[in-house]
Amino acid sequence: NAGVTQTPKFQVLKTGQSMTLQCAQDMNHNSMYWYRQDPGMGLRLIYYSASEGTTDKGEVPNGYNVSRLNKREFSLRLESAAPSQTSVYFCASEILPYNSPLHFGNGTRLTVT
Amino acid sequence: KNEVEQSPQNLTAQEGEFITINCSYSVGISALHWLQQHPGGGIVSLFMLSSGKKKHGRLIATINIQEKHSSLHITASHPRDSAVYICAVRLSGGATNKLIFGTGTLLAVQP
Numbered sequence: 001n002a003g004v005t006q007t008p009k010f011q012v013l014k015t016g017q018s019m020t021l022q023c024a025q026d027m028n029h030n031s032m033y034w035y036r037q038d039p040g041m042g043l044r045l046i047y048y049s050a051s052e053g054t055t056d057k058g059e060v061p062n063g064y065n066v067s068r069l070n071k072r073e074f075s076l077r078l079e080s081a082a083p084s085q086t087s088v089y090f091c092a093s094e095i096l097p098y099n100s101p102l103h104f105g106n107g108t109r110l111t112v113t
Numbered sequence: 114k115n116e117v118e119q120s121p122q123n124l125t126a127q128e129g130e131f132i133t134i135n136c137s138y139s140v141g142i143s144a145l146h147w148l149q150q151h152p153g154g155g156i157v158s159l160f161m162l163s164s165g166k167k168k169h170g171r172l173i174a175t176i177n178i179q180e181k182h183s184s185l186h187i188t189a190s191h192p193r194d195s196a197v198y199i200c201a202v203r204l205s206g207g208a209t210n211k212l213i214f215g216t217g218t219l220l221a222v223q224p
Contacts, residue, residue, distance in 0.1 A: 042201075
């Protein structure tokens with residue numbers, strides 16, 4: 001039981017390059033989330049997926065797209081990376097009903113130069 | 114003003130000390146989470162509370178819904194407790210998927 005697996009752990013991109021962050025969970029969770037963590041700020045929600053086949057914008061969706069490929073996998077894509085997207089990204093999942101513990105991946109440290 | 118405020122922002126303690134980290138919030142919530150993040154590491158859920166008190170080992174979390182306040186206590190602190198502790202609240206009402214996170218409390222426990 002691996003929990004939430006997130007790849008890659010580190011990535012450096014040049015401005016304008018694209019990449020996809022992968023996230024998979026093996027806990028049969030319905031809800032999955034992508035957050036970014038920046039110094040001095042709390043985690044901010046980029047996108048979430050309440051169930052397979054649905055995705056919705058969070059607080060800071062601009063510059064990102066997501067795909068809920070199946071119940072296990074939720075990917076985050078940066079189509080044209082910008083320096084403002086330098087951050088640490090976390091994937092998380094939880095099971096409905098909502099008042100249950102959150103499970104996080106180990107994070108992806110992304111630098112855009 | 115942030116909807117979730119943690120205090121202190123930074124805390125240094127000596128091994129064995131009793132530690133308290135506070136979280137105040139200004140919104141209606143259905144639950145409050147305490148999370149732990151070690152330097153360079155992932156985030157681990159410690160507690161989820163909707164009322165009262167929970168205990169796990171040397172960690173105790175309490176919540177006062179009327180006062181919109183929660184505390185995380187660590188008894189007999191140890192250097193391995195050094196981490197960032199994050200409070201997060203789940204909004205009540207329609208936006209039940211929405212969590213608001215505090216900025217965290219950086220705890221350093223010195224031997």
